[in-house]
Amino acid sequence: MDIKSIGVVGSGQMGRGIAQVAAFSGFEVVMYDLNQESLDFGMDFIKNQLVRGVKKEKWDQNTADETFTRIQPSSKIESMAKCDLIIEAATENKEIKFKIFEDLDAIAKPEAILATNTSSISITEIASKTKRADKVAGMHFMNPVPVMKLVEGISGLETSEETFAAVQAASEKMGKVFVKAKDMPGFAVNRILMPMINEAVYTLHEGIASVEDIDAAMKLGTNQPMGPLTLADFIGLDTCLAIMEVLHEGLADTKYRPCPLLRQYVQAGRLGKKVGRGFYKYE
Numbered sequence: 001m002d003i004k005s006i007g008v009v010g011s012g013q014m015g016r017g018i019a020q021v022a023a024f025s026g027f028e029v030v031m032y033d034l035n036q037e038s039l040d041f042g043m044d045f046i047k048n049q050l051v052r053g054v055k056k057e058k059w060d061q062n063t064a065d066e067t068f069t070r071i072q073p074s075s076k077i078e079s080m081a082k083c084d085l086i087i088e089a090a091t092e093n094k095e096i097k098f099k100i101f102e103d104l105d106a107i108a109k110p111e112a113i114l115a116t117n118t119s120s121i122s123i124t125e126i127a128s129k130t131k132r133a134d135k136v137a138g139m140h141f142m143n144p145v146p147v148m149k150l151v152e153g154i155s156g157l158e159t160s161e162e163t164f165a166a167v168q169a170a171s172e173k174m175g176k177v178f179v180k181a182k183d184m185p186g187f188a189v190n191r192i193l194m195p196m197i198n199e200a201v202y203t204l205h206e207g208i209a210s211v212e213d214i215d216a217a218m219k220l221g222t223n224q225p226m227g228p229l230t231l232a233d234f235i236g237l238d239t240c241l242a243i244m245e246v247l248h249e250g251l252a253d254t255k256y257r258p259c260p261l262l263r264q265y266v267q268a269g270r271l272g273k274k275v276g277r278g279f280y281k282y283e
């Protein structure tokens, strides 16, 4: 299938990044969010990112203007009806995603592909909520989407080869490198990344090193661009905990048990950068 238009469900951190990159790559984009305030914020954020790019001479004003006009915001899910590929990037919650996929299945044109940016929920289970499981796949983008080169592609049990080839082609047109992973808890990236972050929290919990020293050790000692606790704040501690729980439950192995301190921070509402407090404080 030749994909020309992309629908993005959700205008949060991931959705707005995907919408920006898709529009920049020449796709017609509809960004849908039922929360008008979040939608307006998402559009403003994209506009600012495009303006910053012009100032930094990454692209010219014309490119920025054309990219922005290719994104149509909408607060109605029916706006997804005309899209060839719909990428869902809503909250990482099973029930929310299941409902969105039921709704999208009813609204989207029969040949449309439905993809999910889930970081840990089973693609096979999400696909089972639709009557087109062969046209459902995982497209796991990394944050910040405009900067990170990877899309992790996940094929569910029923995903057809045509569908997988189409999402790979769309990802590559967006300038991303596509890596294939099996539909198992955490796929490849989070199977490796989250236990590392969780272990960094244990290292803090057991008093082995301070927040700053854990980050400095991993940044300077292993050449990571940010330390694991900074990265946890950046991803969101609630998201990190949710993914650890999926690994723990789905793989039934105690080595994936979430650190009690991570759980306690989430209970306290210290969810990371987005709320101004996690392992660090943010202005």
Ligand code: CAA
Pocket: 049, 056, 058, 119, 141, 142, 143, 144, 145, 146, 147, 148, 189, 190, 193, 225, 226, 231, 235, 239
């Ligand atoms: N949106 C768009 N661009 C951004 C950005 C954002 N939110 N944040 C930074 N950038 C851009 C900057 O504009 C800058 O661009 P130029 O070089 O062209 O000027 C570039 O990224 C570098 O930014 P900075 O100089 O401000 O800062 P930095 O060098 O520390 O890089 C970073 C910032 C790219 C975020 C880097 O620290 C990094 O790579 N961190 C690790 C990120 C990571 O691991 N992400 C994956 C998280 S896991 C995930 O997403 C999946 C999941 O399921 C949980």
